């Protein structure tokens with residue numbers, strides 16, 4: 423298995439997750455994501471995209487199967503190991519999870535503060551991200567007073583703030599217009615170029631239709647063979663997909 | 669360094685957000701410290717006063733006849749065996765007479781015609797000066813009474829007894845108010861922290877997801893508790909000092925203050941009280957956040 427090689431950022435092997443009473447959110451999902459790859463995860467509503475992302479930052483645990491992130495088995499990871507790992511993961515939640523009474527800047531800063539970044543770095547990075555996402559004038563606004571689209575961009579900014587190795591974006595453009603979506607995608611691509619691994623769950627085809635990135639589809643909790651035919655969801659798929667993508 | 673800065677920033681934000689319950693806690697701590705240190709101050713001053721009065725404290729043992737040198741040595745040996753004393757003095761009949769005569773001054777003539785040995789000889793025992801002596805003096809006196817040839821033992825029995833029982837009472841009061849301090853501070857601190865924990869549940873959950881370490885989450889609470897203990901005890905002691913100062917001015921020159929030198933806590937005691945309160949509150953908050961370290 424290539425799990426411990428730094429070249430594989432995410433490894434899922436035959437992962438199943440069932441919510442009570444019997445919602446099979448994920449069934450036998452196997453997926454391998456290279457370090458530095460940008461992967462799109464699509465599927466109808468309720469297909470299990472969010473569930474898959476939540477497994478990767480261990481806000482959910484699978485019923486069966488192996489989940490490895492950055493070479494670490496999430497089932498066996500220690501408390502402090504998980505804390506360190508989570509600081510290397512930036513997740514933009516579908517429901518944003520902003521603190522409504524904190525200001526926009528505080529919300530973004532939180533991700534960097536838990537990693538004990540310097541205040542000067544935090545301020546600079548926050549400004550930069552807000553500028554990139556055209557939200558500079560909202561620096562001191564409480565997050566709860568923003569529109570959905572604005573909140574979404576703050577959630578993305580927070581996910582990227584600490585320059586994480588792994589970015590998990592859950593429906594990042596769900597509330598955004600075309601133009602703003604482009605801004606977000608530009609940011610993502612920039613992080614990809616700088617070596618980050620990104621997994622973007624979306625049903626917005628336009629995000630990945632320009633090609634060049636691997637797309638996998640979930641249907642009723644199962645991973646489908648994607649358009650180009652690689653990654654059949656078996657344990658060996660990781661090697662195949664790696665080769666196919668290079 | 670960044671860790672400290674992050675923690676302090678977090679703590680300040682916290683305090684700003686929950687200042688009303690924080691203020692209530694602070695008030696409770698201040699009052700508890702005030703009550704405790706009030707009684708403690710009285711207690712300490714009583715001990716001082718006791719020591720002061722012990723300065724001219726002596727037991728007078730009246731004997732039925734003049735002891736010769738060997739008997740004197742015998743007495744001395746037995747007394748020293750029973751307890752350490754500062755000084756033992758033998759006063760013969762004649763010496764007692766002379767002393768009495770001097771005390772009378774101009775009225776010496778009343779002694780005329782009296783035999784020179786009409787006063788009994790005595791041993792004057794000066795115990796070591798300490799409060800402990802006050803408490804032991806009764807036992808000492810009881811023992812001396814059993815020595816052969818002793819007529820009577822005299823000391824300021826009544827006021828010593830009364831003083832001693834008052835000191836005992838004060839000790840209980842000090843201990844009780846100390847317990848009160850202990851209970852209220854730890855309870856109030858734990859209570860406010862629990863409130864904060866509830867009101868910040870979402871935030872704490874988010875911090876967990878962002879990978880915050882246990883220290884990052886717990887340290888602000890610890891700091892918060894320590895800060896409350898520190899500020900609360902300083903306020904309480906300051907309030908006591910203001911009261912103390914007023915009291916001293918108000919009763920300056922009166923008999924009470926001339927008799928007892930009423931003083932405030934020495935600096936080390938002040939520091940000890942502040943440190944203890946700070947540690948207490950910090951500890952209380954630390955233990956009440958044990959729960960949140962579980963994932």
Ligand SMILES: Nc1ncnc2c1ncn2[C@@H]1O[C@H](COP(=O)(O)OP(=O)(O)OP(=O)(O)O)[C@@H](O)[C@H]1O
Nearest residue numbers: 441442445447466467468469470471472473474516
């Ligand atoms: N906490 C939960 N408890 C019970 N069932 C859940 C829970 N979370 C998700 N589910 C169910 O699991 C299935 C997959 O949900 P998931 O949120 O992963 O879908 P999704 O692909 O993200 O959908 P969407 O595109 O609408 O966000 C759904 O049927 C959903 O109802």
Ligand SMILES: [Mg+2]
Nearest residue numbers: 471472516592
């Ligand atoms: Mg979803």
